[in-house]
Amino acid sequence: MKLEVHQLNSFYGPAHILFDVDINVGPGEVVALLGRNGAGKSTTFRSIVGLVARREGRILFEGEDITARPTHEIVRRGLGYVPEDRRIFTELTVEENLMVGEQPERTGAPRWTPEKLYTLFPNLGEMRGRLGGRMSGGEQQMLTIARTLMGNPSLVLLDEPSEGLAPKIVEEMANAILAMKNEGLSIVLSEQNLHFARLISDRAYIIESGRIRFGGTIRELEESPDIRDAYLAV
Amino acid sequence: MSSVAQPSEPRRNDAGPDQNQRVASVEFFVVQFLTGLASAASLFLVASGLSIIFGVTRIVNFAHGAFYMLGAYVAYTLTDRFEGFFGFWGGIVVAALVVAAVGALLEIVLLRRIYRAPELFQLLATFGVTLMVQDLVVMIWGPEDLVGPRAPGLRGAVDILGLAVPTYDLFLIVLGPLVLGGLWILFHRTRWGVLVRAATQDRDMVAALGVNQTWLFTSVFALGIFLAGLGGALQIPRNAVTHLMDLSIIVEVFVVVVIGGLGSVLGAFIAAVLVSELNAFGILIFPKISIVLVFLVMACVLIVRPWGLLGRAEGPARQPAGLSIRPWRPMSQNQRLIMLAVVVAAGFAPFVTGDYALTVLAEIAVFALFAASLHFLMTVGGLASFGHAAYFGLGAYGAAFATTMFGMPMIGSLLLGPLLGVAGAILFGWFCVRLSGVYFAMLTLAFAQIAWSIAFQWVEVTGGDNGILGVWPASWASSPATFYWLALAVSVIGIVALRVLVFSPFGYALRATRDSALRSEAIGIDRSRVQWAAFVIAGTFAGIAGALFAFLKGSVFPDNLAIPMSVDGLVMVLLGGIETVSGAVVGAIVYKALAIWLVSQTDLSKLVLGAIIVLLVVAFPKGIVGFAEDLLARRRTRADDGGSAARTAPAKATAPTSGSGAAPIAAPKMEAAR
Amino acid sequence: MSTPILEVENLSKSYGGVHAVRGVSFTLAAGEILALIGPNGAGKSTCFNMLNGQISRDTGSVRILGRDTAGLRPREIWRLGVGRTFQITATYPSMTVRENVQVALLSHHRELGRLFGFAGARHHAEADRLLGLVGMRDLAERPCGELAYGDLKRLELAIALVNEPRLLLMDEPTAGMAPKERVALMRLTATIAREQSIGVLFTEHDMDVVFEHADRIMVLNRGSLIAGGTPAEVRNNPDVKAVYLGEGSVYGGEAAA
Incomplete structure (x- = not known):
């Protein structure tokens, strides 16, 4: 297993947010974490990379316990994190944004250079000197993913990569994620957009009120409309 | 230079009464201009340090003036003990380094605990440090003004338009732009600088990209304090070292960063020159109201550009002081009666106590x-x-x-x-x-x-x-x-x-x-x-x-x-x-x-x-x-619902970083609100 | 559909040589629900903020109920009868839900300058009526800082209705809400708009919401309007597909209950 989350419980102040969350990700897999807004998707990701101050349970990355590690150490082990709402450095150019994400090469993970990323996201290549704040939302979303890839991770957590994007850009995003998968990356993405998630994912978890309610392949999910309706439905 | 502040820094380079007779001459204005530029150097060093620290940590370091003062005192001691060219210049640099080390220690011990506290608390805490340093300085160096040595190699004066300008002043005039250029290169041409600029905008994101932001912050703070210490150390050939110089410089620095724009190094430079020149000429032209001149300029700048010449509009305060999530209620009838009783009791004090x-x-x-x-x-x-x-x-x-x-x-x-x-x-x-x-x-x-x-x-x-x-x-x-x-x-x-x-x-x-x-x-x-x-x-x-x-x-x-x-x-x-x-x-x-x-x-x-x-x-x-209200509220919650598992988690839940103890109003995203 | 509530003519704005909005013209009738969609950076927010008075316009005119809004500040435009909700909710966390509405009512009745008298007792019933309208009567005493996000959005709607507006400007009204809440909020808005003949202009990223609830849709791209019409017309417009909607694989239609 690439990533194993065992019995994760998380808290914001006195509020208990996640309850005994279990998630497994195999090498090269794309796994979707589905759920409504506020279901606990972002908290799950933030807990995995150590951005939630209080969490209990065990998180193993490539077999090593990272539960008590600080965020930067977790990331340096090759666990990349792309937060929701993009968080581009607006005062830095595209190239400088990528520079911030730079980490040494590591074995067992695809190696990324700015040039290689410009082929994956051609738009970025055309605006290397542009300030992050002068880019459109879609371009920023591409940049935030590229920036994380500069750390040469072997697994990436993508928090709501399609949120707030034009449908056309979302389609481009799906293609980029599939290309990343083909490089051998493991990917976990959180989504509300079921249409998007099923285009690219191998497996899916459904989270609701901080608890995992379903885990299985996309096909299993498609074949159980009652589950979809109960936790995702309109 | 310090007309805005406390007039406690006797100028050593003022030529005295004979200059006043030549007030009107062009030559004299040139020289006065140069003196202003020289004064600007230290002011710029200190103000840029404050700006850099603010940029990354979002803390306005009130204690910056205290570090400026420490730089001067330590430099005084070092240059007093080790004489000669290397003694002096080495002493200046070592003093700044020593002060930077003290600053780093302060960051590690205190500031790390209050990074997420409201601005007011940070200002107050660093002011508390200033108070402590004031007493410590008097304990160590005594209350008297100390006069440092002149700079070896730069003791003389250069003849400009027939008037003597101290060589040391010329050195300072050159130093300012050099430091400005050096800082620009540091922030734009090194990875450390890019990381610092990134952290200025979003520190958590920098950590999420694998950067150890704890030490990044410490290094930035040390750099800012180094600049303050250097600014102080460089003053000793010009001004006496006193235990009041911290408050006088910090007020001037605040004026400079308000005019130049908080967070902008170039803005700090321009404003430092502006303020120093206003002081240099203000004293000559309007000796009585030189203060008002700086005030007027600051007012004009703020009307046109509320965030300073090169500053950027700040978002609203992270958390305005006083913002509570416990809605206020007027007093109940009982509470009013209690208050009335307290006031009446206070009114009886003269019958039970003495005059003192x-x-x-x-x-x-x-x-x-x-x-x-x-x-x-x-x-x-x-x-x-x-x-x-x-x-x-x-x-x-x-x-x-x-x-x-x-x-x-x-x-x-x-x-x-x-x-x-x-x-x-x-x-x-x-x-x-x-x-x-x-x-x-x-x-x-x-x-x-x-x-x-x-x-x-x-x-x-x-x-x-x-x-x-x-x-x-x-x-x-x-x-x-x-x-x-x-x-x-x-x-x-x-x-x-x-x-x-x-x-x-x-x-x-x-x-x-x-x-x-x-x-x-x-x-x-x-x-x-x-x-x-x-x-x-x-x-x-x-x-x-x-x-x-x-x-x-x-x-x-x-x-x-x-x-x-x-x-x-x-x-x-x-x-x-x-x-x-x-x-x-x-x-x-x-x-x-x-x-x-x-x-x-x-x-x-x-x-x-x-x-x-x-x-x-x-x-x-x-x-x-x-x-007290927290205690009451906790007791009330406990009485209300015997403890629903979700809400009443153990008390150790509070994050160690939340020195503010402020309620999680903007708890990380709305997930927490559920 | 009688007199237009909102008439926008040739509205333009550029920043540092970049045209954020150019030559946008449209009208909005009473009781009509109009959606403004387009890719990120297409100029939706700029457009919105010009209508609202938050930023000044370079050229063009905006008339609200026939009155030109040139040079008016947001608070003055509000007095013309414009309600506003924000993409990221802006409410008063230190007050109760009812007090949030009361402040707006006090402002509407120009009573906020009074230095004495207990404000919490004023316009109590009117505040509760508005909260009832959005289904929040039961939450009136709750501290606003404790509300769930969807409730905050409904509270914003109640606040926006305080001055009996004729025009509602809603910036991504359903962003961050669960699907069920989205439908409920948009239905509520539509009902109120029709009953009180309010014109509603909203931006939105959720196409399911847009196609189901808008009477008319305008598509903005690179600052210009490239299409406008009924949901069906816009949905099948090839230009809109090319710049914005794509092939339709990532939004639903069949997901609608």
Whole structure:
């Protein structure tokens, strides 16, 4: 297993947010974490990379316990994190944004250079000197993913990569994620957009009120409309 | 150079009277211009350090002046011990490094605990450090001014247009732009610099990309302090080293960063030159009102560019002071009866205590009103003023003028005196409410310091340092008991009036501007007008307290509107509890009693007071009343629902970083709200 | 559909040589629900903020109920009868839900300058009526800082209705809400708009919401309007597909209940 989350419980102040969350990700897999807004998707990701101050349970990355590690150490082990709402450095150019994400090469993970990323996201290549704040939302979303890839991770957590994007850009995003998968990356993405998630994912978890309610392949999910309706439905 | 600040730095390079005869000559203007440029160098070093630290940590480091002073003292000791070329220059650099190391230590021990606290708390904590350093410096180096050596190799003067310009000044003139260029290269051409600029915008994101931001912060802080220490060390050939230089430079630095734009190194450079030149020429052209010149320029800049010449609009304060998620309620009938009983009990004090105790109690009553007025501005309005003493002091001077100049009876002076405070609040407040957050705090501080300088320098009217004596109460109120009753009555009426205001429609409008400026504008509220009115109201009540204070002491001094007085007010509000309605009064009573006792017990009152402030911010950010309310609320919750698993998690849940102890209003995204 | 509530003519704005909005013209009738969609950076927010008075316009005119809004500040435009909700909710966390509405009512009745009298007792019934309208009557005493996000959005709607507006400007009204809440909020808005003949202009990223609830849709791309019409017309417009909607694989239609 690439990533194993065992019995994760998380808290914001006195509020208990996640309850005994279990998630497994195999090498090269794309796994979707589905759920409504506020279901606990972002908290799950933030807990995995150590951005939630209080969490209990065990998180193993490539077999090593990272539960008590600080965020930067977790990331340096090759666990990349792309937060929701993009968080581009607006005062830095595209190239400088990528520079911030730079980490040494590591074995067992695809190696990324700015040039290689410009082929994956051609738009970025055309605006290397542009300030992050002068880019459109879609371009920023591409940049935030590229920036994380500069750390040469072997697994990436993508928090709501399609949120707030034009449908056309979302389609481009799906293609980029599939290309990343083909490089051998493991990917976990959180989504509300079921249409998007099923285009690219191998497996899916459904989270609701901080608890995992379903885990299985996309096909299993498609074949159980009652589950979809109960936790995702309109 | 320090006309804005305390005139305690004797200039060594002033050529003296013979220059004054040549005031009009062109040559002289050139030389004066060069002197201004040389003065700008140190000011720029210190201001850029403050700006860099603010950029990344979002902390306005009040203790920056203290590090400037430490740099000068350490450099004095080193250059005194090791003479010669290497002794001097090595001593300057080593002094800056030593100070930077002390700064790094402070960052590790204190600042790491308060990075997420509200701005006000950070300013206060670093001010507490300043207080401690002041006492420590006097302990180590003594209270006398120290005169350092001249710079080896740069002792002489260069002849420019027939006038002698010290070589050392020319060195400083060149140094400023060199440092500016060096910093630019550091921030734009090194990965460290790019990381720092990234962290300036979003520190958590930098960590999420694998950067150890803890040490990034420490290194940035050390760099900023290094610049401050260097600025101080480089001053020793020009100015005497004194234990007052910290406050004088910090006020000037605040003026510089407000003009140049907080966070902009280039802005700091331009503004440092501007301010230094204004000082250099202001003294020549308008010797009496040189202060006003800087003030006017700052005012003009702020009208045109509220965030300074090169500053960028700051978002609203991370968390305005006083923003609570516990909605305020007016007192219940029972609570009102209890309060009435307390006031009546206080009214019986003269029958059970002696004269000294009554004088102390009258002073406490005066400060309760002062603290309540600041609380109104700070907690209800979310506008943390670092210069509220200005209106207290102006009220005191107003009463003194009315009594001594116009021979008014006490009641007349008490009624008219505060009008001077009101006038000051109307004038200064108009500028201040254009800003928010730390800018607001710095500007209020600068204005208060200007008021202080006028009181200090305009000797003909204010008596300068000697103050105004003979402001005695009318004979009917001259006994300690009657004056105590008078003070108590005025204070209680004032506090009740402020409390009525809190729950009035205006009070709601004020809280609305604090909670959300965006929403307020969208429902037709004129934010700056509401806040200006609040500023004037707070200034009025502070002025009333000041007028009472003048009669209590029988005299007024510039101290009445100095920075320490402003900070006393802040500490009272903080001690009582910043998110509460009644905390200020409790805080004033406890603090004033404590302070009077402390002064009688120790010579190191600043050291102790500074430590108390730091401790308060780090350990008890909610204050006495806030702490009590928490206890009550917790008991009530427990009584309400026997503990639903989700809500009543163990108490250790609080994140270690939340030095503010503030409730998670903006808990990470809305997931927490569920 | 009688007199237009909102008439926009040739509205333009550029920043540093970049045209954020150019030559946008449209009208909005009473009781009509009009959606403004387009890619990120297409100029939706700029457009919105010009209508609202938050930023000034370079050229063009905006008339609200026939009155030109040139030079008016947001708070003055509000007094013309414009309600506003924000993409990221802006409410008063230190007050109760009812007090949030009361402040707006006090402002509407120009009573916020009063220095005494207990504000919490004023316009109590009117505040509760508005909260009832959005289904929040039961939450009136709750501290606003404790509300769930969807409730905050409904509270914003109640606040926006305080001055009996004729025009509602809603910036991404359903962003961050669960699907069920989205439908409920938009239905509520539509009902109120029709009953009180309010014109509603909203931006939105959720195409399911747009196609189901808008009477008419305008598509903005690179600052210009490239299409406008009924949901069906816009949905099948090839230009809109090319710049914005794509092939339709990532939004639903069949997901609608």
